[in-house]
Amino acid sequence: MTVSPLQGITHACFGLSYLCAFLLEFARLLWPAAGWRVAGLAFGVAGVFAQSAYLLVNQPTPAAPYGSLLWLAWVLALFYLYGTVHHAKQAWAVFVLPVVIGLVGLSLVLVTAAPGHTDFGVPGWAAGERFWGGVHGLLILLASVGVCVSFLASVMYLIQARRLRQKIAPGTVVPMLSLERLETMNRRALNGAFPMLTVGLLVGTMLLEHGHAFGENVLSLKVLSTTGLWLVFLLLLYLRYGAHVPPRRLALFSIGAFVLLIVALAAAHPFSVVGGGQ
Structure with missing residues (x-):
């Protein structure tokens, strides 16, 4: 072969x-x-x-x-x-x-x-459940991309804002996007990631309940960290559109959301079934 x-x-x-x-x-x-x-x-x-x-x-x-x-x-x-x-x-x-x-x-x-x-799946899952498991994974993945883009824009925003406060000449430092473009990138990433994360969590909850495993896994690190990430997103949206806090503070919260995302992704998934190695 x-x-x-x-x-x-x-x-x-x-x-x-x-x-x-x-x-x-x-x-x-x-x-x-x-x-x-x-x-x-x-x-x-x-x-x-x-x-x-x-x-x-x-x-x-x-x-x-x-x-x-x-x-x-x-x-x-x-x-x-x-x-x-x-x-x-x-x-x-x-x-x-x-x-x-x-x-x-x-x-x-x-x-x-x-x-x-x-x-994805638990023993006895039919094709329909596996399909929704795939939808859940795709939505969480796309939301994760939005969180990462928001994190990158936030880091660059904080660096660029510090340069402007210190009045550093642009030609003497690493070239970066303007504050306006970075703030727009952060806003679009968050606005796009939140609905995908929300629907992804709803699909995941439905799958847990269908598999009669919700009570057993609701306190798992994966579920808690992902739910915490959703709450941080909700807070970010409120601070941006309700409280109108400065972009610098929003950038710090976005960095915190990225750290929580890494914890959520690295945690074991309640849907996972470990079988033979490959």
Whole structure:
């Protein structure tokens, strides 16, 4: 039986590619030259290709913590490539790639600590329940992307705001988007993520109740952290549209929401069924 070369792709392949891309982008900031950007993009594209192949061959489920982190890292890697090309004059990659690398590294730690195949569902689930389990996972994944974008915009916003307060000349520091664009990015990310997170939680609650496991899993770390994330989102929306607090405070809350998201994604899923390894 012929073994596909794609089956030899591991976390190290795309993780190291992203790391090289980040180092090259960082070097470009210290010693500006066109070659750094080209080389960095080449490693970035190689990382996305390798990770795409890994996901295609292994098909990790979002029900597994390592799988949800890998899928999120892949979407953000695409976001990094788009932003690096679209915002060529800004230090986009320097902010996005560390998040991608961190997610890949955390997924590697989790899959090493708890190897095995994990899938949505409980014993006896029919195709309909598995379908809604997939819908739940997709909605949570898309909401997670929104949280990550909000986090990145918030970090850049705080850095840019500090520069303006200190009246640092733009030509002497890393180029970044304006405060207005960063605030808009944060707002759109939150507005888009909240309804997906809400529907995802409702679908997840329905599945727990259908599987007669709601009482057993309602106090699990996964459920509590995800519910806490939803409450933080609700607070953020109130502070923005009801209390009209300054964007700087909203940025701090958005960073807190990202930390809670990582906890939620890394926690074991109540729907997961661990079977044989693969």
